[in-house]
Amino acid sequence: MVLYSVYIINKAGSLIYNYDNVIPRTEVEKTFSYPLEMVLREEERLTVAYGERDGIKIGYAVIAINGETVTNRKMPDGTQALAYLQNPDNYPLNIRFGKPKLSINEKITLASTFHSMFAIACKLSPVSNSSGIEVLETGTFRLWCYQTLTGIKFVVITDQHQSGIQPLLRKIYEIYTDYALKNPFYSLDMPIRLELFDLNLKGVLEAAEKNQQYNANIPNSTI
Amino acid sequence: MAIYDFYIFNREGTCLYYIQWNGKKQPSSSAVEHNCKLMYGLLYSLKSFVSRISPTDGKDQFASYRTNKYKLNYYETPSGLKFIMNTDLSVGNIRDIMKTIYRKIYVEYIVKNPFADLSKPVSSELFISKLDTFIKELPFFNPKP
Secondary structure (H helix, E strand, O other), X not given: OOEEEEEEEOOOOOEEEEEEOOOXXXXXXXXXXOOOOOEEEEOOOEEEEXXXXXXXXXXXXXXXXXXXXXXXXXXXXXXXXXXXXXXXXXXXXXXXXXXXXXXXXXXXXXXXXXXXXXHHHHHOOXXXXXXXXXXXXXXXXEXXXXXXXXXXXXXXXXXXXXXXXXXXXXXXXXXXXXXXXXXXXXXXXXXXXXXXXHHHHHHHHHHHHHHOOOOOOOOOOOO | OOEEEEEEEOOOOOXXXXXXXXXXXXXXXXXXXXXXXXXXXXXXHHHHHHHHHOOOXXXXXXXXXXXXXXXXXXXXXXXXXXXEEEEOOOOOXXXXXXXXXXXXXXXXXXXOOOOOOOOOOOOOHHHHHHHHHHHHOOOOOOOOO
């Protein structure tokens, strides 16, 4: 089983913890000659808007040009990357494309979006007394969410064939109570920056991956 | 095993069709309209959310979500037509059934109808009755006793 990431959302909807366990790095590096066959769009990053080819898909961002990392759409020497790419004198050049990694701001936005969608799913229920979204299935991944009685959401993203993640979610809740809530220096609903919590969470995820199917009966755990 | 309701939205967000089975009471038309808007908004956000949070690239099609009481199944055609079916939790993957509804019922009785306006809610009686028959014949459709 592949567990991609863990998110913890507090009762107000803000992200208080994020851990990316596995990030499938998909990077393609190719040499290009003028003119560039792909249409690039300038948003937060230079992303491919049209012209999918050779493994470079729509949504991929320009990571590096000629080995130099592109940050904020600028080359290391300060020139705009898009302008550099539009100048025929600079060709042939080597561009590395890849799926852009989510920035922390994006993750915070996504967590809040999920928090609202969770509540709307509850409202739109055709039957009364429904909870919010517990499992969200797509073609390539599954998102599991466990909402505690206090309103904290534990969100885990796994591959699409994974089932039975509930015990793992309960175990993560247990780690949260043991190493975050019981910590006298931790304030409720604040971002979690605790070493022991990180350590134990990683341990739990590793154990889960080893066992393939998490067993909630751990010695010394109290229900 | 039960189907609760069924929505069809077009690319602009207009609710083309809505029907509810096994309902305790029929909601008022303003409540239905409100629900339709909420549903479309939810789906739009969900699609965008899924494409951004996806750890892998490629076609990340949102397919369904489950709560503790119901399951929302979603099918979108390449033309932007959205089919939503709310069922109970025992239903498995009904993507093929939604595809059949699109191909054998929607395309046959709405798209091929020269008088049908595709941007307005469905008014074809034939479509409604064919859809009803099809849904009632599904193995997991179980009207409330």
